[in-house]
Amino acid sequence: MRNAPSILAPLMVLVACNAPEFHSGKPLRERVVNVYSHRHYESDQQIFDGFTKRTGIHVNLVMADDDEILTRLQQEGANSPCDLLITSDAGRLGLAKRRDLLRPIHDSLLEAVIPSHLRDADGNWFGLTMRARVFAYDKRTVDPSHLRTYADLTKPEWKGQVLVRTSEHVYNQSLLAAMIAHEGRDSALAWAKGIVANLAREPKGSDTDQLLAIGEGIGSVAIVNSYYIGKLMKNTDPARDPARAAIGVVFPDLDGHGTHVNISGAGVARHAEHMPEAVALLEYLVSDEAQALFAEGNEEYPVKAGVPIARELAAFGTLTPDTLDLQALATYNAEAVKLFDAAGWH
Numbered sequence: 001m002r003n004a005p006s007i008l009a010p011l012m013v014l015v016a017c018n019a020p021e022f023h024s025g026k027p028l029r030e031r032v033v034n035v036y037s038h039r040h041y042e043s044d045q046q047i048f049d050g051f052t053k054r055t056g057i058h059v060n061l062v063m064a065d066d067d068e069i070l071t072r073l074q075q076e077g078a079n080s081p082c083d084l085l086i087t088s089d090a091g092r093l094g095l096a097k098r099r100d101l102l103r104p105i106h107d108s109l110l111e112a113v114i115p116s117h118l119r120d121a122d123g124n125w126f127g128l129t130m131r132a133r134v135f136a137y138d139k140r141t142v143d144p145s146h147l148r149t150y151a152d153l154t155k156p157e158w159k160g161q162v163l164v165r166t167s168e169h170v171y172n173q174s175l176l177a178a179m180i181a182h183e184g185r186d187s188a189l190a191w192a193k194g195i196v197a198n199l200a201r202e203p204k205g206s207d208t209d210q211l212l213a214i215g216e217g218i219g220s221v222a223i224v225n226s227y228y229i230g231k232l233m234k235n236t237d238p239a240r241d242p243a244r245a246a247i248g249v250v251f252p253d254l255d256g257h258g259t260h261v262n263i264s265g266a267g268v269a270r271h272a273e274h275m276p277e278a279v280a281l282l283e284y285l286v287s288d289e290a291q292a293l294f295a296e297g298n299e300e301y302p303v304k305a306g307v308p309i310a311r312e313l314a315a316f317g318t319l320t321p322d323t324l325d326l327q328a329l330a331t332y333n334a335e336a337v338k339l340f341d342a343a344g345w346h
Ligand SMILES: [Fe+2]
Pocket: 088
């Protein structure tokens, strides 16, 4: 503990105040935090282990899909064991806030580290990492100077070339929600229609599947989250060599605001029983140590200034993130779903 970063100082005080009682050398009461998480990455266990090592607080993890998690929280009500909710999308955190599933936290450390547009103004949720929704293109056939903006991809020159997953996925819904927030409903609908007109195939599969499809020559531009590209570049599976060799990246601009970003973020549950532990975990998740693990282990952009991004992503250039208040992703989610339907993007 002596070498722990100063960021964890308040947390160590907590540990000292609530030191477990010992009997025959064993703690009678273990300090725990119960986490419901939509994140499904191996590197997260390393992060939770790091937290336990620093604080002695054990992390009980329940992993599930975002919608399942929200439904479960709602059904469990006051009996929910959940202390901290982690999702991979700001839209769902906004929804959790609206359903009164979260508890506002005012924490000067979190407020100092996390830029204001990446956290809820009322303290219900906090962004931990950013992911940019970018274009991956086939270097063998594409001139990236033709792909400066999201709107560029709706031009006729990309007919039969665009790869993207279904509109059911929240990453696409949040991108369209951001467009509605900036440009209005009509412009967002026109964009969705333009993409549908240029599809290489019916939307299907994951973001990684779109990248592999570029390697196979099925299409030449894919709309994907940045961390999947970083992970592909790090992957050593020879079956993925064609995609790895073919892919270049552009950071498209959204109406002069920069590239659309979403967050993976967290909020303390309304009925959290282990609130100090949940806040301690939140603080740890924005420490230099955890932010570096998010960046290196899962190719996400740290929210904390000064923490380096992964080498694989840095090689593709600089992200200029849109600073839209991410509450808008929840505000316009339902509208985005309707527009996808109207555009025929299934
Ligand atoms: Fe994902």
